[in-house]
Amino acid sequence: MAKKQKAWIHVGVPGAGDVVESALVHHRAALVELGVASLAHSTAESFRAAVEITRSHKDWGLKRADVEGQWTRLVRRAHKTKSDIVFSQSLLAAATADQVALLVDALAGYQVHVVLTTGLDDVAPAIAQWQAACRKPERLHVIETDGLGPAQVWKACGKVVGFGTASLGLDDLPGASATLQTLPEALREVERLARRNASLEIRLEELDRKRRKLKRRLDSAA
Template identity: 30%
Template sequence: MTARVFLHIGLPKTGTTYLQDCLWGNKQELAARGVLLPGRHRRRHLLASLDLRDDPNLAQRPGDVEAPWQELVDEARAWDGDTVISHEFFASAAPEQVQRAVDAFPGAEVHVVVTARAMVGLGVSRWQEWVKNGGKKRIDRYPPRSDYDPTDEWGWGSFDLADVLARWGSVIPHERVHVLPMASSGGADPRDLWLRFLSVLGLDGDGLAAPEQQANRSLGLVEVELLRRVNARLTGFGSAFDRGTWIRGYLGEGDVLPDSREKFRPDDAILEELCRRGERALAMLHDEGFDVVGDLALLEPADLSGLRHPSDVSDSELVDAAAETIANMLRDVRSLTRERNQLLDDLKGRRGGPGSRVSVRRPWTRLLRGWKR
């Protein structure tokens, strides 16, 4: 039976992909040190987060979606050591779902790890990520809904630290809720976050490799506003696979859009709301016995004065960014078409020469997935 279970629940946009890269890249070495990362692959943790939160969209996900949460539980309960489960979509779980997670490990000591950022920067990043996943609304209308729903991975309940602490802390003893603050802007060594994460597990970083850079690309002001307007004109990209592969993977993070990296701000009302929620979280961390691993000052609101709002982007800027994007896409299409034609020629040669009739599915999905020029 596993001795301790560490549930890393996010928050989203707080280095979670980086930490997951570190965990999965060191899966065997962690196991040798007594820490299990269960599941056949990292996607099982995503599916398990949907399963635990009773998300009806689980059934529409491709592949094996049969009881992924129980699959991780069964593997962990058969392990003689500690277990780590990590996905940021766990954050929005309701208290009864948190209790179900704890009850799944009778006799084990359940811990929660929360990576956190200042709410002002996090709110802006969450809107950007939502746009990269097909979101169409302006920054001042995010989140898309105000009411709490445990199946909504984009709402306040998924990234409002105070709300997450209140729900998870209503079930898990506060001394077992470990909060790891991180800087909202670049410049910090991402390995510091990894080492603090390992310290919660009782491990040091010797022999556990970590990437030098954070995993996800951030868009600048003009690029994210351009992508938002493109989303409003897209049809037929409603599935999670399409949004993740084409909108986020290709346009948002595929080096197709320009790379200005200009930071931006929401309007004053949203800024005030983010500050209020951030202050509540800081008060809880000061007063309610949660285990803070790092510098709480990192969660203080950033000064966004002098930054532009997306509504300040001019038509001329959008046209310039669109022209560069189209040029990049045209180069990709030319390159991929040449590869496709070569594949077709090779297949024709193997199947009877130039006169043969060959039915070949176009390899666009395979070629474009993860495409980097």
């Protein structure tokens, strides 16, 4: 029997673990060489998928159509790599049991593992919600981040998933500065700004699509 590909879902409450999402995107090409495919090619993609799963589009000033089908599209695209896949988004920490089940449905055929990085908040509800997604207790991995900086959390996540991070630096990533490592409120502000930027990217993509559509109409009428 062929060995099942693994799907690694990183769920991090706001804190040092936020760096994982950006790091996966930034090092996407290198990770493929290591046998792991990042589902998202940009933080806007991961944000949009998490918003779809958590049905929080209105909270971010988006329309349902802006995020509809995003999660399934990402999984289908990554599936073509024939590698294990990995995804990270802190919004998933607030997912309900039904929403977790929806996410897992798209991962049929994968062995699902969940990596939960803790913060200063109570993580018991998140653990309870995501344990069911793993099917087996040993597939839920909890990394305590108290006292750890972003680089240490990134290294710990890589160790759990199965890739080394020595050559996958964080120097160019937003929110990875050492000055923020012990400032939870500052990290939350960085996260908020990152989500806001991702939301703006989605809107810009829509405007660009409309612009190209209008240009085609004008060209055909000329």
